[in-house]
Amino acid sequence: MEEKLTPPILLFDSECPLCVRFKDSLTMLEGTEIITAVSIHDDEVYKQLPYLNKEECMLKVHYITSDNQVLVGEEAIEHLIKLFPLVHKFSWLIESNMGKKAVDYFHSMTNKYRKTLIKKCPSCTK
Structure with missing residues (x-):
């Protein structure tokens, strides 16, 4: 990666088939072209964004908003659900305690399934 990263940024595990499918599905939604999807395995990310910790990024999805707020795990997913019209109809789920x-x-x-896939996949581990 040569270019300077500008938020919003989705950090995803490019060695996890489930994560790649999520990223690919997200990029198909209208309006998501503004999101830069970057692999957590690209060390340039951590040089450009030194406040990120690679080990933490390996554990949970990270999303950096356009105002540089770092959202992690469930918070990142909730934010993405609220942002895009095609998934907006499900936003009521996160507005209630049961939805949360x-x-x-x-x-x-x-996340557990992703870890299982990586353990079983000989080409996914380094």
Whole structure:
């Protein structure tokens, strides 16, 4: 990566098939062309954005808003759900306590699944 990164930025695991699918699906939505999707395995990210910790980025999805606010895990997912019209119809889920629990559960389960995939995939580990 040669260019200077400008928010909004989605940091994703390019070695995780589930994460790549999420990123690919997100980029298909209208309005997401403003988001720069960057692999957590690209060390240039940590040079340009020294406030990010690679180990933390490996554990949970990170999203940097246009005003440079770093959102992590469930908070990042909730923010993305609220931003884009095609998923806006599901935003009611995160506005209630039960909805928040559902989003938290979904994120924790996909994160566990991602870790399982990486462990089982010989080409995913370095």
